[in-house]
Each structure stands twice: as C-alpha cells, then as structure tokens.
Amino acid sequence: MTNPSVRDLYEQDGFQDYLEAYPVGDxxxxxxxxxxxGAEFEGPYSNLPIKAPFTDYIPLDEGPVLDPDRTYRIGFVFHGFNHPWLISLADTVAWEAxxxxxxxxEVIDAEFDDSRMGQVIDTWITRQFDGIVLWPAREAPMGPPVDRAIEAGIPVVSLDRRTSSSAISSEVLGNFYANGLQQGLYLKHVVSEGNMVLNRKxxxxxxxxxxxxxFLQAIGNTDGFEIVGNYHTNSQRSLAFDATADALQANSQFDISFNTGxxxxxxxxxAIEEAGRLNSGSSGKIIILANDDAKEIMANIRxxxxxMVAPYTPLIGDVGLRALIRHIGANEGRNEAPPRLIITPNLPMVTRTNMTIEGVQTLTPDEWLYAYGPAVE
Incomplete structure (x- = not known):
C-alpha cells in the first residue's frame, strides 16, 4: 500500500490476517x-412485508421433515429483537420453521451479552435439543459453547458472522469481502482524495x-485519502451519531463517511445534517458509504x-435452518450433510442512478426488491 494513512491502520488492526483466513467457496x-x-411473506416478529432472496437455496419442501412422527426441537439464539437487521434475520428463521x-x-434474544448466549446454548445441550442456529456478535467467545454442543452430538449452524469453533457443522456467510470492496471501488470511481471518518462495527x-x-485494501494505493477518524460504533445509530459529531467538530474538512452497516x-x-455540513465536502457533498439494505437506507439513496450501499441481506435465516435440518437428517442416516461453508450469492451495489463501476452494473433502489425494515417515504 502506498497510502501511509491507510497502511498504518491496515497493519495496526491486522486486517491481512483476517482476510487470509476468511473462507471462499462455490x-x-x-x-x-x-x-x-425468492418468496414473499409477512415477518412473524416484525409484522413487516418481506421478500426473501434465497428461499430456493438448499430447498426443502413444505410439510413435516425427516421422521414425520417425531418432533424436532431446535433453538435459535441471536442478539437484538430491537434491531431492524436482526429482527428480520429472526423473521426468516421463524418463517422456515x-x-x-x-x-x-425456541427463539431467545441474548441482548448482546456473549456470556448469556453461551448459557443459552448450554441449557439447550442439557435439554438435548436436536439442533442449534445462532447469530454470534463476536467470534472468539462463541467458540467454546459451540464446541460443547458439537461434542454432545448436536449440530450447530451459524448465520452471517463466524465463531471461533473449528468443529461447527456449517457457517452461512454472505460475502463481507465484496461489501468492503464495493465501497472502495465506488469511492475511487467518484473521487481520488478527501478526509475520511470510519464508523466500524x-x-x-x-x-x-x-x-x-x-475497503482499506481497495483504496490503499490512492494517496489522496486521509483517515482522520476511526471509531467502533457497534451497529448502534446513536454511537455513530456521536462519533461523527465528534469528528465534525475536530475536523474543519470532512469529506467521506465510511460505515460498516x-x-x-x-x-x-x-450528525452531518444536524451540523449543516452535508454539502461541505471538498467535492461538494460529503460522500456517505453504507452497508446493509434497509428501506430507510434506500430512501436516503433516492x-x-x-x-451507495453494498447490500447485505439479513434474510438468510431460512437458509441456516434448512442446512441444520440436513445435518440432523445426516445424523439419522437419511441424507448427506451440507458443506461446512455455505456461501450466499453475491449481490450488486445500489446507487441513486445506474452506474458501471469496474465493469459491473449497479442497481437503483427501485430495482432492488429485497430491502428490509419499515418503509420510509
């Protein structure tokens, strides 16, 4: 990398090690x-209309599964019934069930407490559940409880984020790498310099x-970018507001807002609008880069x-549950187990108007059918 500001953060946080370990597959x-x-339905928890993109992936016919005379007890533990991305994830698990x-x-919200999530899993082990699906906020703390479940003969499937378990049955992953890469490619397409603030998970x-x-890899050889703020705002709008407000006060020139969600x-x-700074960037408007395709995000792109937004749909819980059922069936000798790595399809980035970036066509908000969360006018 030729950009010292980008290179220093990239090396400081050990991003190369994470990227080398991140799995890829077909x-x-x-x-x-x-x-x-994909199918359309009303979310069982959010009560919002949903169009889930991957209901035909690892397909499973409606009706009883495996042994029709037996009831299979499955636990889903995650964080955040009060978070629009996460309640949508729970919607798709419950819809498939x-x-x-x-x-x-059985669905339990661990409320962003890793210890509580581990305790939930241990309770299900004691109760001899047939399978477990989880959304782990962080990798390391969830490895040991997942290992304990696997050792007890209970298959476990993680959604979206990884655990540190090397024994987990399957991981259902979107392409996080593509998300960050898309943000970097878009940024280089529209500008070649500017002061940048990062709001990270x-x-x-x-x-x-x-x-x-x-993202840092993609922009690392563009010397005009300068990182002037770096914050962990943990998927919370209020923390990102406060961090951005601090960055606006500390920097008279603020051009780019990179956000991991x-x-x-x-x-x-x-924060930018409250400060009256939206159109104060050196190229005119402060450029705001987003991940996750909420309807509120789409309204702001319109x-x-x-x-821009790099879509990363929460509507993948159904895939995880179907994979888990296959694992249970494999334990019963009824079918082959699915692979450990279950990659979901790559998704195109969404921009206000159609653009061609590095030979790839973007979609407009009206062309993207899978946005989640409450509608926003």
Missing part, C-alpha cells in the same frame, strides 16, 4: 441466483474485520443523502 449444489427469485409442523422452534466481529479490511450510516447522516 454455492451449494451449483445454485444460480437471479434478481427476482413454520413451514414444517414437526419443528418446535464491534472489534473482533467478522463484519468489521473483513468489510473494513477489504446501515445503522452506522444513518447515525452518521443524522434522495441523494447517502451515495
């Missing part, structure tokens, strides 16, 4: 995804290490307030 069973695919009358699903999370690392981007936008 889609299961040669699946081919096209925009428009409801399609199968002999699945009994929690340190030690897959979403932070891979997205931020890929949608809540971070919305918090940053709120208006021009946010410049």
């Amino acid at each position: 889609l299961v069973d040669g699946f081919v995804w096209e925009p428009g695919m 409801a399609r199968h009358p002999n699945i009994e699903l 929690d340190l030690g999370s897959t979403a932070d290490s891979i997205r931020t690392g890929a 949608g809540e971070e981007a919305l918090g940053a936008l709120g 208006s021009g307030a946010i410049d």
Whole structure:
C-alpha cells in the first residue's frame, strides 16, 4: 500500500490476517441466483412485508421433515429483537420453521451479552435439543459453547458472522469481502482524495474485520485519502451519531463517511445534517458509504443523502435452518450433510442512478426488491 494513512491502520488492526483466513467457496449444489427469485411473506416478529432472496437455496419442501412422527426441537439464539437487521434475520428463521409442523422452534434474544448466549446454548445441550442456529456478535467467545454442543452430538449452524469453533457443522456467510470492496471501488470511481471518518462495527466481529479490511485494501494505493477518524460504533445509530459529531467538530474538512452497516450510516447522516455540513465536502457533498439494505437506507439513496450501499441481506435465516435440518437428517442416516461453508450469492451495489463501476452494473433502489425494515417515504 502506498497510502501511509491507510497502511498504518491496515497493519495496526491486522486486517491481512483476517482476510487470509476468511473462507471462499462455490454455492451449494451449483445454485444460480437471479434478481427476482425468492418468496414473499409477512415477518412473524416484525409484522413487516418481506421478500426473501434465497428461499430456493438448499430447498426443502413444505410439510413435516425427516421422521414425520417425531418432533424436532431446535433453538435459535441471536442478539437484538430491537434491531431492524436482526429482527428480520429472526423473521426468516421463524418463517422456515413454520413451514414444517414437526419443528418446535425456541427463539431467545441474548441482548448482546456473549456470556448469556453461551448459557443459552448450554441449557439447550442439557435439554438435548436436536439442533442449534445462532447469530454470534463476536467470534472468539462463541467458540467454546459451540464446541460443547458439537461434542454432545448436536449440530450447530451459524448465520452471517463466524465463531471461533473449528468443529461447527456449517457457517452461512454472505460475502463481507465484496461489501468492503464495493465501497472502495465506488469511492475511487467518484473521487481520488478527501478526509475520511470510519464508523466500524464491534472489534473482533467478522463484519468489521473483513468489510473494513477489504475497503482499506481497495483504496490503499490512492494517496489522496486521509483517515482522520476511526471509531467502533457497534451497529448502534446513536454511537455513530456521536462519533461523527465528534469528528465534525475536530475536523474543519470532512469529506467521506465510511460505515460498516446501515445503522452506522444513518447515525452518521443524522450528525452531518444536524451540523449543516452535508454539502461541505471538498467535492461538494460529503460522500456517505453504507452497508446493509434497509428501506430507510434506500430512501436516503433516492434522495441523494447517502451515495451507495453494498447490500447485505439479513434474510438468510431460512437458509441456516434448512442446512441444520440436513445435518440432523445426516445424523439419522437419511441424507448427506451440507458443506461446512455455505456461501450466499453475491449481490450488486445500489446507487441513486445506474452506474458501471469496474465493469459491473449497479442497481437503483427501485430495482432492488429485497430491502428490509419499515418503509420510509
């Protein structure tokens, strides 16, 4: 990397090690995804309309699964019923479970407490559950409880983020690397310099290490970028607002807001607008880069307030549950187990108007059918 500001952070946080360890692979069973695919339903928890993109991936017919005369007890533990991305994730797990009358699903919100999540898993081990699905906020703390479940003969599938367990049955992963890369490619497409503030997810999370690392890789040889603020705002809009407000006060010139999630981007936008600084960037408007395709993000792209989003759909819980059922079936000798690594299809970036960036066509908000969360006018 030729840019010292970018290189110093990249090396300081050890991003290369994370990127080298991040798994890559093909889609299961040669699946081919096209925009428009997927089922539509009302979210069981959010009560919001959902179009889930991957309901045809690792398909499973509606009706009883495996042994129709047996009830299978499955636990889903995650964090954040009060978070729009995460409640949408829970919606898709519950929707898939409801399609199968002999699945009994228990859902617990660990409320961003790693110890509590571990205790929940240990309780399910004691109760001899048939399988566990989880959304781990951070990798390291969730390795030991997952290992204990596997040792007890209970298959475990993680969604979105990784655990540190080397024994986990399957990991359902989107392409965090593509998200950060898309943000970097977009930024280089529209400007070649500017002061930049980073609002990042929690340190030690897959979403932070891979997205931020890929973004820094993409811009590392563009010498005009200067990192003037670096914050961990942990997927919280209020923390991103406060961090961005601090950065605005500390820097008379603020040009680029990089955000590893949608809540971070919305918090940053709120602070910038409250300060009356949206159009104070050296290229005109402060450029705001987002991840996660909430309907609120899409509304702000339509208006021009946010410049791009790299979609990372929460609507993948159904994939994880279907994979878990296959693992249970494999333990019963009914079918082959799915692979450990289950990659979901790559998604195109969304911009206000159609653009071609590095030979790839972007979609507009109206062309992206899978945005989650409450509608925003």
